[in-house]
Each structure stands twice: as C-alpha cells, then as structure tokens.
Amino acid sequence: MKSPETVTLTINDQEVTVPSGTTILDAAKKLNIKIPTLCHLDLHNMKFVNQTSSCRVCMVEEEGWDKMLAACSTRCRNGMRIRTDTIKVIRTRRLMVELLLSNHPTDCLICSKNGNCDLQALAAEIGVTRIDYPGYRSHHEMDTSSFSLVRNMDKCVLCKRCETMCNDVQTVGALTDIGRGFDTVVGTLFGMPMHETTCTFCGQCVAVCPTAALTEVDNISQVWEALDSDKIVVVQTAPAVRVALGEVFGMEPGTNVTGKMVTALRRMGFDKVYDTNFAADVTVMEEAAELVDRINGEGRLPILTSCCPSWVKFIEHQFGDMLDIPSSAKSPHEIFGSLAKTYLADKIGAKPEDIVVVSVMPCVAKKYESKRPELGQGDYSDVDIVITTRELGRMLKDLGLDFANLPEEEFDELMGVASGAGDIFGSTGGVIEAALRTAYEWLTGKPLEKIDFHELRGLSGIKEATVEINGVKHKIACANGLGNAREVLRRIRSGEANYTAIEIMACPGGCIAGGGQPYHHGDDSIIRKRMEAIYESDRHKKIRQSHKNPQVIKLYEEFLGAPHSEKTKKLLHTKYVWRQKM
Amino acid sequence: MYNQLRSWQTEYRQEFDKRMAVREDVEVSELGYRLTDSFYAKQYRIALRNSGIIDPLKIEDYIALDGYKALADLLENQIPQADVVAEISESLLRGRGGAGFPTGRKWAEALKHDAEHKFIICNADEGDPGAYMDRNILETDPHCVLEGMAIAGYAVGADFGYIYVRAEYPVAVKRLKIAIAQAEERGLLGKNIMGSDFSFHIELRLGAGAFVCGEGTAMMESIEGRRGLPRVKKYRTAHKGLFGYPTIINNVETLANVHMIMLKGAKWFRSIGTEKSPGTKVFALVGKVANAGLVEVPMGTPLREVVYDIGGGCKDGKELKAVQTGGPSGGCIPTSLIDTTLDFESLAAIGSIMGSGGMVIMDNDDCMVDIARFFMEFTVDESCGKCTPCRIGNKRILEMLERIIAGMGEPRDLRYLKLICETVRDTSLCGLGQSAPNPVLSTMKYFANEYEAHVKEKICPAHVCKGLAQYIILDSCIGCGKCKRNCPVSCITGEIKEKHVIDHDACIKCGACEAACPVHAIEKR
Numbered sequence A: 001m002k003s004p005e006t007v008t009l010t011i012n013d014q015e016v017t018v019p020s021g022t023t024i025l026d027a028a029k030k031l032n033i034k035i036p037t038l039c040h041l042d043l044h045n046m047k048f049v050n051q052t053s054s055c056r057v058c059m060v061e062e063e064g065w066d067k068m069l070a071a072c073s074t075r076c077r078n079g080m081r082i083r084t085d086t087i088k089v090i091r092t093r094r095l096m097v098e099l100l101l102s103n104h105p106t107d108c109l110i111c112s113k114n115g116n117c118d119l120q121a122l123a124a125e126i127g128v129t130r131i132d133y134p135g136y137r138s139h140h141e142m143d144t145s146s147f148s149l150v151r152n153m154d155k156c157v158l159c160k161r162c163e164t165m166c167n168d169v170q171t172v173g174a175l176t177d178i179g180r181g182f183d184t185v186v187g188t189l190f191g192m193p194m195h196e197t198t199c200t201f202c203g204q205c206v207a208v209c210p211t212a213a214l215t216e217v218d219n220i221s222q223v224w225e226a227l228d229s230d231k232i233v234v235v236q237t238a239p240a241v242r243v244a245l246g247e248v249f250g251m252e253p254g255t256n257v258t259g260k261m262v263t264a265l266r267r268m269g270f271d272k273v274y275d276t277n278f279a280a281d282v283t284v285m286e287e288a289a290e291l292v293d294r295i296n297g298e299g300r301l302p303i304l305t306s307c308c309p310s311w312v313k314f315i316e317h318q319f320g321d322m323l324d325i326p327s328s329a330k331s332p333h334e335i336f337g338s339l340a341k342t343y344l345a346d347k348i349g350a351k352p353e354d355i356v357v358v359s360v361m362p363c364v365a366k367k368y369e370s371k372r373p374e375l376g377q378g379d380y381s382d383v384d385i386v387i388t389t390r391e392l393g394r395m396l397k398d399l400g401l402d403f404a405n406l407p408e409e410e411f412d413e414l415m416g417v418a419s420g421a422g423d424i425f426g427s428t429g430g431v432i433e434a435a436l437r438t439a440y441e442w443l444t445g446k447p448l449e450k451i452d453f454h455e456l457r458g459l460s461g462i463k464e465a466t467v468e469i470n471g472v473k474h475k476i477a478c479a480n481g482l483g484n485a486r487e488v489l490r491r492i493r494s495g496e497a498n499y500t501a502i503e504i505m506a507c508p509g510g511c512i513a514g515g516g517q518p519y520h521h522g523d524d525s526i527i528r529k530r531m532e533a534i535y536e537s538d539r540h541k542k543i544r545q546s547h548k549n550p551q552v553i554k555l556y557e558e559f560l561g562a563p564h565s566e567k568t569k570k571l572l573h574t575k576y577v578w579r580q581k582m
Numbered sequence B: 001m002y003n004q005l006r007s008w009q010t011e012y013r014q015e016f017d018k019r020m021a022v023r024e025d026v027e028v029s030e031l032g033y034r035l036t037d038s039f040y041a042k043q044y045r046i047a048l049r050n051s052g053i054i055d056p057l058k059i060e061d062y063i064a065l066d067g068y069k070a071l072a073d074l075l076e077n078q079i080p081q082a083d084v085v086a087e088i089s090e091s092l093l094r095g096r097g098g099a100g101f102p103t104g105r106k107w108a109e110a111l112k113h114d115a116e117h118k119f120i121i122c123n124a125d126e127g128d129p130g131a132y133m134d135r136n137i138l139e140t141d142p143h144c145v146l147e148g149m150a151i152a153g154y155a156v157g158a159d160f161g162y163i164y165v166r167a168e169y170p171v172a173v174k175r176l177k178i179a180i181a182q183a184e185e186r187g188l189l190g191k192n193i194m195g196s197d198f199s200f201h202i203e204l205r206l207g208a209g210a211f212v213c214g215e216g217t218a219m220m221e222s223i224e225g226r227r228g229l230p231r232v233k234k235y236r237t238a239h240k241g242l243f244g245y246p247t248i249i250n251n252v253e254t255l256a257n258v259h260m261i262m263l264k265g266a267k268w269f270r271s272i273g274t275e276k277s278p279g280t281k282v283f284a285l286v287g288k289v290a291n292a293g294l295v296e297v298p299m300g301t302p303l304r305e306v307v308y309d310i311g312g313g314c315k316d317g318k319e320l321k322a323v324q325t326g327g328p329s330g331g332c333i334p335t336s337l338i339d340t341t342l343d344f345e346s347l348a349a350i351g352s353i354m355g356s357g358g359m360v361i362m363d364n365d366d367c368m369v370d371i372a373r374f375f376m377e378f379t380v381d382e383s384c385g386k387c388t389p390c391r392i393g394n395k396r397i398l399e400m401l402e403r404i405i406a407g408m409g410e411p412r413d414l415r416y417l418k419l420i421c422e423t424v425r426d427t428s429l430c431g432l433g434q435s436a437p438n439p440v441l442s443t444m445k446y447f448a449n450e451y452e453a454h455v456k457e458k459i460c461p462a463h464v465c466k467g468l469a470q471y472i473i474l475d476s477c478i479g480c481g482k483c484k485r486n487c488p489v490s491c492i493t494g495e496i497k498e499k500h501v502i503d504h505d506a507c508i509k510c511g512a513c514e515a516a517c518p519v520h521a522i523e524k525r
Ligand SMILES: Cc1cc2nc3c(=O)[nH]c(=O)nc-3n(C[C@H](O)[C@H](O)[C@H](O)COP(=O)(O)O)c2cc1C
Pocket: B094, B095, B096, B097, B098, B099, B100, B101, B103, B123, B124, B125, B126, B127, B128, B211, B212, B213, B214, B215, B216, B217, B249, B250, B251, B252, B254, B255, B356, B430, B431, B432, B433
C-alpha cells in the first residue's frame, strides 16, 4: 500500500496540507503556530535530529482524545484535528516545565549558562512563577576530570541531545544514560570519569546541551592571572573565532570582527596579539611537504590532516592500527605555541619560560590537546592556556568593552599575517584546499590556475574531488563529523576507496561550528553564515597560498630551514598513541 | 512425519490415560483432563488446561493431549496463511498481556508486509508483582507456548521466534530449554518442521528484571542489545519491529490459547466469554482472600463469583473492602461494584483495567491511601526515567502520598494530586507512565472520604498509617497517673482517680504511655 503524498489536517481549526511524514510541530510552523519545545533539536544539515520526545513539553491535544500527542515526533494523519490552544495544553506544558524545574538547581543567577539556557528561556516564555510540585532533588557528583568538559548532571533535563550527538552523529559512544527512574542520569560507560573514556572532547554535546549540564572547563581566571603577572603574554586567535565572536555582542552571524577583536585583545593587556591563521600557513607548509614526500614514495598514502585534536583522539581510540596515516604535523595553534617559545623568544630575547601562550579557539578539545605531554619541549608546553570563543566573549563583557563600536587594529608583526589559505582552515574543506594550493605547485612546478576547490566546500558530510597532478588523477576527500570520519576510515581500511589526501574535522561543519563557539540554539543557518564569512575573507586576500606568505617565507629563511626537515620535525611535528577502545 | 506424530499420539495417550486413571484429583473433560478440587470446579481452563496434569518435562504428555496437532494440521493440509490469520481474527482473541489488542489484527498486519525476515516475540517478562500466570504456564506446559509461536510464525511467514523471559524464572527457563530441545529433536520445531518447507527457530532471551522491558518497544531495544527503554513508535511493530522487520509480540497466555483455537475453531472459542471479549482469562488471586491461587474463568464472569465462590471471600471472615485488578497500574474496585463483570470494557468503564490479571483482595484493615502509595512506589522504582511526567511526575505523586500518610497533607493537596495524576496519565511516553497514576485515581474516586480523613482530620480510618496513629485512653482508665509520668513530652493530663486525656497535637506517638498502663486502658488507633 503506497501512502498518499500529502495529508490534510486542522490545527486550531485552521486547515493545512503537508507532505506525509511531516510532524505536527512542522505543520504548525507552516501556520505560524508556535509550539514550545525543549528536548527537540533538528539540525538536519548536520544529520542531527533529536526526536526522543522525552521532555513532553510539546504535548498537544487531538480533539476527542484524553491522551495527548508529542508534536515533535507525531506525524500528521489525514483528518486529524489538533489543538494547541486549550487550557489542557497550556496547563500540561506548564506542569512539564515546573516538574523539570522542581528537580533543577535554582542558581540561575550565577550559572554559566545564565542568559543562554533553553530551560530558562522556556520558563520565562511561558511565565512560570512558582512551582506547585516541589520535592526531593537528585544530586550527582560533578565530573571535572577532563581538561575540556564539565559534567554537572544536577542540571541535566535528560533531553538526550548529547547522547544523540555522541552516539548517532559522532559515533563516539562515550555517553549513555544510567540508573533508573528518578535517579536516571546521562553518564559514561561504567560511570568512568570523562577523562578516562573514549570521549574525543569535540564538545558537540556542549554545543547542543540546553542547560549547563555540559559546559566547557572555564580557564578565564588563569588568563586574567597571566595578564596580571610579569610574564610576556602572547595571544593567538583561530580562524573560526573572528566570524562568530560578534554574535556574543548581538552582531549579525557571519560578521567578520577581526580588527575589533585585535583591538579588544590589546586592551585586555596581551603583550602580543597574533594570528593562528599564520600558523595555519606554516601547517600547510609542513603537511604539503609531507604529502609531496609521500606521493614521491616516502610513507603511506592517503595522508590525513591532523589539525583537529578531537579527530586525532578518535583515530587513536577507534583505529589504533592506522596511526601511520595522519600527517605528523602538529595542529596550527600548537605550531604557533612552539614557534612563540623559540622563534619569537629568540627575536625578543626572552626565555621560553617567560612567555605565556594563550589560544582563543572555537574548540574545547584544544584545551585537552594543549595538555598532551608530547606537545612541548623539555619542561614547557607549547600552549599554556586555551579559552573558547565563548570565554573570550565573557571576558570582554566583563571588561565592559563596547565591542561593536571598537576601532579596528591589525595583528602584530612577525606572526600576524596570513594568506587566504590560512583563513579557510576554519571551515570544513578548508585545510585540504589550503594544502592543495601549495602541494600542487610544489609537485608540478607550475602555478595553480584555479585556486578555489568548490567541490570541497559546503556542509555535506563527505565531499570528494579529483585533482590531476603530473598526469595522475588524485582522489581527495574531506569529512566533517566523526560519524563521517568513521565511514571514510572504513572505506580506506577495506580498500574500497583509493584516496591520496583526506581532511577530517570532528565537528559537523568544521571549526566554525566547534564546541566552543557561541551557542547556535538549533539555528544552523548561523553556521552557514560563518562559513561564508570565512571564504569571503579568503577571496579578498591578495596572497592566497601559504608558501607565498612573506612572514612564512621569512620564518623558514631565518629560522626553520626547509619544510619537513630535521628542525621542523622536532619543533612542529608530533606522534600518536594507540588508545583503548573502551 | 504427520503419520509419525499420529502414531506417537495414540501410543502416548494410552500410557497417559493409564497414569491418569490412578489419579484421584483429575477427571476426563472436553479439553483432555481437568482438576477436580472445588477450587477448580467453577473454573474453565484453556490456557491452564494442562497445568498440574501433564509432566512438563515430557513432550510425550503434551503430544498425548493433541500437542503439535494444530501445527501439523496446518502443514499437512497446506492451509493458506491468510486462513490461519482469519481463524484467529474470527475468534476475537485479544491480547492477554494487558492492552487487549485483537491478536488477529496484529497478525494480519504482519502478514501483509513482505519482508526477508519476520519475528515472533513471546512476551514472558511478567513484571507485575503478584502476577504469576505466565510463569505457571511456562513451567507447567511449555510446549503449548512453543506451538502457539510456531503457528503464529506459520501464519505470518516468520522464521524466527524469541521468548523474552525474566531471568528470575529459572525453572521456566530450564523447562523451556528442555522443551525446545525435545521439539527440535522430533522435528516439531527448527528446520523444515515435520518435513514441510516451513522452518521456525525459537531462542530464549533473558530479561534482567526491569518492569519496563515488558513494554514492547523497550523489549525490542533490549533484544537488539541496547538499554531497554521504550522508543517512539514511527511504525507499527507488525510493520517494522525487531531489527526493522515485521514483528509480532504476544503475551504467553495469548499464545497459550492459540493451539486450542486452531483445534476447536473460532466459533467454539467465541462461545466462551463475552461477545467482545471471548475466551477466558487467568487471574492471580492474592491478598486477603481465603483461597489464593491462579483462577481461569470465562471473560464476563462477575467479580463476585471469583472472590466469593472460588476465592471463598476474605480470610478470617473479614469484610471485603476492595479488589485491585490489573497489577501496579490497575485500579481499586470498591465492594459496591462487586457485580462488575470481568472483561476489558467493564473494567475500563469503572476506572480499572484487566492488565495481566493481577487480583488483590483487600479487607477493612487495608488503607487505600497506603495501597495507592505502595503501587506508586513500585512504578517510581520501575520507571525507565526517559520522559518527564513518568520520571519526575510520578516521584512527586509518591511524595505527596507520603506526606499525606505522614499526616502532613494539606487540603489543597487532593486537588493538586488529581491534576498531576491526570497529566501524567495523558502525557507519558509509554504505557507504564500512562497507567501509573491509576491506583491513585481510582482510590481517590472510590475512597475519597479516606483521603479526606487523612488530610483534613489527620486520621487513618484503617489504622494503618503510623504517622496518623493516635493513642486513646479508654474508659477503663483507673486514673493512676503512670502514663502521665512516663510521657516524655508531658502531653497527658488528668486528676488522680479520674480518666486521663492525651493532647493529640502534642503527642509524638512514642507509645510510652501504652507500655506503662497497668490496666491496658490505652490503645493505639
Ligand atoms: C510498562 C509495561 C509493562 C508491560 N509488561 C508486560 C509483561 O510483563 N508481559 C506482557 O505480556 N505484556 C506486557 N506489557 C504489554 C506489552 O507492551 C504488549 O502489549 C503485549 O506484550 C502484547 O501482547 P498481547 O497482545 O498478546 O497481550 C507491558 C506494557 C507496559 C507498558
């Protein structure tokens, strides 16, 4: 029996015809009828749809029935008569929110999600002013074991968005609910501390958590303390930060605020304000050189990019036998850190110990990455403190800066200029495109006619392109989201696909949608706008290839020598560890 | 093969009849043999027909009483699948697992969808406290369930069956394993059953004892290897169920009826019970009843007959107060409705349910608020925690009941209690939450005065709730003053040689006075 293509129903007496399979929630949207939701989250561009229907906030009435329907997951049927405007619907919604609040801490005023919490917004929207059903509140031990994430399950509303993200989209499987009844809580396998699990710290769970149950580790006070000390404090900002930071101050998503951000960082008191995009150019030099070496027979193909620490941890856990394929190049901010404590230290006559490197990243995994013991020299780490875009936003607010009206300044000399290739690191597809722009010219000795690799851009999960180099067709792939990464790795392992180079980013969309970015609250058009801003910046650059960046050329001439040489291998490359699967 | 089965039947029947002839507690009946004790006289046993009669470890006994004949008839005569489904549909057999969904309709849906595989799941998770009919069937007559599953498999084209059985039923598990092995050995189950081209395999899956795993979607999650949580149904189970294939989930007792319906026909089945609910239902009669046990009676039997004629009324001649049916999510029926008939519709009409057939008898020593609390405690413990109303709402209901029982209830509580109960009922994700408030709603409906007494007068009429207990000084008080001297909070007053009085507001209910009274003139109520 074939189901008819469309169904017609009424919602609050208004007729609406929708494709069959449409939920009541979406049908109501067509009629501009808003049904408040909490657990529901639909980011279908990222293949993330949380439809657990567990919060029961969106319950609506079907005329003639006592039993109510969850609008977010019930599909429309012909002839349905739905009501969203009855006293029963309103009372039910209020009761559900009240029940959730009755088991939720009331420290909203001093909560890190204050003003950013979906539960708080919902309670305000429907005007909850008292709780008629107070009672026992559950209490769980906070998990502060990791460098990236804090789990405060007292604030969990069991929407399961994090589980859907971790298990279905990212296929990491670090989260599962444990316990029963009132004591049910989202936990880890065997209740292990987060730090000991297979969690990759991508932070996508944080990005979708409606409350402060999952948040980043807050490193703000360490930054203030460093700024207050006698040390030389150097800051770098990742490419994705500048196209999202404005959102914190109410600016249009996708506004590029590089100049204002630089001014703000100077006013905060940083001694040097540098650009991770510069380090991205250096990364390209190293990765492209490695790619050239591998194409020329030294080592194994494909080569996988290694800028994303979350992805690196993923392969270490899940594909421990394939650790010879990622590039050994450190990620850009680590490369920056390493150079800051050697190259920059030489230039300004300081000791590495006297320099504090602060990274502003769209990412919470970078916090963990900076603590990896192999990422440093001797006693010191390449990077000392990592804060997210959100944390920087909070610091600037704290400082009382009128961000939107700040003048625009330039990054400091030496490590502050980037090519367009460095800029696009922030988006999925950007790293591999940047690497190709350089590797092509090195391999062929000819200038690249078409700089833009449009096939590798956009939000699809797995993208492919073919590039002809010296008469050989090379297949290039790019995956964003760890579920897609797993699929690409599976293809490689099974020999199904024959790739030369692959870029992988753990977060769906790449760093612009990282776990440390301002909350998108389910609006994925924000991510697209950030992406457009990144490519816009590249388009306007005069120099769009890393190996043509004058500051990069100077760095190699004066300090590093050749890319992928003994010196760079010591300073700019790293190694990986086979980790347990469980 | 079919002749082989027939010759086994003849041979084993002779031997079986000989054994029965020497037993004094059995007699020949329409369906084989029946037990003669007066407890059984008023029962009509289909699902339990062999219980206590055959040896569950011997497939020979089951075959002697026409076992596997229904399946063999289908295979030998190559009866079209649709005819089998039609027979079950016509019989109007309804699910005995609780919801009473027409079994034929489920089967028809599963038959309709073409698929590479289809599954039959026998729901033997029996989680209701006090219910043990499924366990009894599995332990005393495992083959009838296996045959029921195989017939279901034949009817819809399934090749695989799972029995999801509680791990707490080790005897049932053991006997099922033996039964499956015996049937496979004789070619009555497994590959190419009795030489036909129909194959049907049955495997056991052990449930770890979570009540919610008895719910169909949670059960499938569990069989698929995930945590047993109810899932949002996008498709009917009979369309896309286990591993995405058409699946039938039937209760043990439902399947135990199938073999007889196939042998004796839908018409016969419909001649028993009521028009809308034909057949019989097994009840687990427990509580303050004189004769407790499993009772199988035709649907539509008045509750009175089960309680008094079979159950023998309350123990120790006490007065019946209420009958709770339907397990933890059922309702309490007051004595005034004792003439209600036992069928899906009549029970639902008075705010209770058939459920899986739990039946708890209560007398005047039972406090209905406390009973409601007891059942709520069970569901709060067993909630899977997935949806808000069941996870938090039921907890709040329980807390309110606890407050009321402790004497801390406020008059507004009753209104709020009813509202939250109705909301949890109408909004929960699965049947567990939807039915959890039933015991509260039904007792509030029929025993409203008891709730009021707890909340307003702060007394428990049944003298069950400790927090509301009162110490009373009787007229036989001799005025010795011992109680007064022993009271730690000095709440007893009275002149020597006169009757003393307790200030109930100040009393902490420690019982020191009662213990001190030399003439037993102080009573706890
Ligand atoms: C919380 C919950 C627990 C259940 N437990 C059982 C059970 O223990 N046994 C059972 O047969 N059905 C149980 N059911 C009913 C099943 O979901 C399902 O309706 C039944 O197994 C279908 O079989 P039937 O149509 O033969 O009754 C339960 C339902 C709910 C909501």
